[in-house]
Amino acid sequence: xxxxxxxxxxxxxxxxxxxxxxxxxxxxxxxxxxxxxxxxxxxxxxxxxxxxxxxxxxxxxxxxxxxxxxxxxxxxxxxxxxxxxxxxxxxxxxxxxxxxxxxxxxxxxxxxxxxxxxxxxxxxxxxxxxxxxxxxxxxxxxxxxxxxxxxx
Ligand SMILES: CC(C)(COP(=O)(O)OP(=O)(O)OC[C@H]1O[C@@H](n2cnc3c(N)ncnc32)[C@H](O)[C@@H]1OP(=O)(O)O)[C@@H](O)C(=O)NCCC(=O)NCCS
Numbered sequence: 001x002x003x004x005x006x007x008x009x010x011x012x013x014x015x016x017x018x019x020x021x022x023x024x025x026x027x028x029x030x031x032x033x034x035x036x037x038x039x040x041x042x043x044x045x046x047x048x049x050x051x052x053x054x055x056x057x058x059x060x061x062x063x064x065x066x067x068x069x070x071x072x073x074x075x076x077x078x079x080x081x082x083x084x085x086x087x088x089x090x091x092x093x094x095x096x097x098x099x100x101x102x103x104x105x106x107x108x109x110x111x112x113x114x115x116x117x118x119x120x121x122x123x124x125x126x127x128x129x130x131x132x133x134x135x136x137x138x139x140x141x142x143x144x145x146x147x148x149x150x151x152x
Contacts, residue, residue: 001085007055008093011048014041020048023060027076037062040073049097051090059086061094063106070098070152072108075117082116091124099152106152109145111136118146126150 017037025031032040040046045066051059059077063070072094077086098106108126110117126148135145 001089005053006086006089007052008090009050009052010097011050012041012046014038016048016050017041019050019057020060020062023050023057023078024074024076026078027060028074032074046073047097049090049094051086051093053081053086059090061090063094063098065098065101065103068102068104070103070106072106087120088124091120095150095152103152106150108148109135110148112144112146121148121150124150 014037017034020037020041021032021034024037037048040062041048043064046062046064049061049063050057058081059075061075062073064073065071075087075090077084077090095106106126107129108121109132110121112118112131127150128146129149130147132145132147134142136143
């Protein structure tokens with residue numbers, strides 16, 4: 001994907017909650033509600049990144065930074081736009097934003113069965129730092145979480 005094919009914006013206020021919930025609900029089952037995003041965005045240090053193609057939002061990432069450490073809280077690309085390099089661009093722009101905000105490392109947790117996300121994170125410089133057994137409860141079973149870290 002070329003730089004001029006897309007635009008990226010960052011929102012630190014709860015005004016972005018309806019947009020975030022609309023995208024998240026099409027990426028995850030179930031997605032987070034608008035009030036979930038209002039609560040999350042109300043916490044200082046939280047920022048929502050939105051990537052748009054031709055002004056239409058297609059992917060989001062939510063970060064939280066405390067001192068020089070940041071965390072990815074959630075990230076998703078709309079199903080119709082996957083495998084097109086969008087999440088890679090989302091991460092690259094997110095890294096730059098966080099660096100400018102004096103973050104030096106970025107953490108995340110990802111399910112061990114989530115192959116697309118694991119490949120995305122590994123190919124974007126994240127390394128595994130640990131595992132949380134049975135971290136996700138899917139109702140029908142449990143899934144471990146891998147903890148990952150990337151220096152910025
Ligand atoms: C994971 C997710 C964000 C990837 O978004 P995307 O825009 O398709 O990612 P990209 O096109 O930038 O892919 C980057 C790399 O990730 C890997 N990848 C992405 N989707 C993949 C898939 N379905 N299978 C295998 N690898 C995949 C590949 O290495 C890919 O590079 P390649 O296309 O050159 O092989 C997307 O599948 C998604 O939204 N999933 C549902 C929500 C989710 O699980 N989010 C992560 C929570 S931790």
